[in-house]
Amino acid sequence: MQFTAYIYSGRIDKRNSRMILETKRLTLSPWRESDAQDLFYYASHPDVGPTAGWAVHTSVENSRTVISNILSVPESYAVVLKETGQPVGSIALMIGKLSNIGLPDTEGEIGFWIGVPYWGQGLIPEAVRELMRHGFEDLKLEKLWCGYFDGNDKSKRAQEKCSFRYHHTKENVPCALKGVLRTEHFTCISKEAWLLQE
Template sequence: MNKYIDITNVVLKTDRLTLRPWRESDLSDFYEYARVDGVGQMAGWTPHRDIEESKTILSHFIEGRHDFALEYQGKVIGSLGVKEYNEKNYPELAALQGRELGYTLSKDYWGRGLMPEAVKAVVDWLFNEQKLDFIIVGHFDWNGQSKRVAQKCGFQYVKTTEFETRYGTMETCLEYIQYNPERSE
């Protein structure tokens, strides 16, 4: 089952990044990367058409309290959400507590290992502080970049599902899981 998560006042530091809750003042940084073609589509959403669309999504991030902003050298360059996983796909996990991670990085910063660094920090926090039993990540079958993040962060393939994108396609989604090494059986 999904565990309730609230990241209010949570700040995670890695070597290069600060992960912290989104703020209204992040709007222009958010729009700057979310408007770029070929980024959001890899995660199932379309590039933002205007700054108003970014403002709407940003308010969902702030109110939802489970999406981290990724700050790098004073600028927000991505997001990492501790989303609810689809419980219907995992009846075998009903007695355990978990969540699913979803992430996007500005295209200008791809290929520097920044997202694996952020994912590892959030996995550590979710396992050590929030005591989750498992964490899921998934990617569309054609998204090799996201697959590499899952591999680098120690996730193991678990199953294939179908996912309907915001732009109306059905995508095959490969899903991966990682269990808390400290979890009691």
């Protein structure tokens, strides 16, 4: 049996031995149950979840359950403003079979959202670029993917700003909204293409 050791440029959260990544304006840190109130505040807005394919949060307890059952996995981060210390969005890197699109273990899928008051400030591209760096440099991934549903132009633009390029479209994709099928567009970037822009 062979083990691989990774040296990360981030720091480790001593509470749960998970990574904390930093950018100029953001800290990407593991979700905690104590973040439920902040998560509910942003995830209960009707313009956030349904566009990304998930239902609006209905209560702080609902958000706490989402943190416990969905967001408390490896490589899932609260997008925290350094200025306030509060989470305002979420970003995750789903590697291999953990992705929504059945990738090999050398590839990952990035998913993200941010609260409405922070739209248009470049915070998600900033977070995505750091997760790209982490995926390619620290985790040694070879390709990264993103997806967006028809009509989610903000996600499409964020992906384009981070040099993700259109790859293909898939029709009738089930999403977390019960009984809803969507058209999803997929973008990707290889490690080689990422290195050329660095």
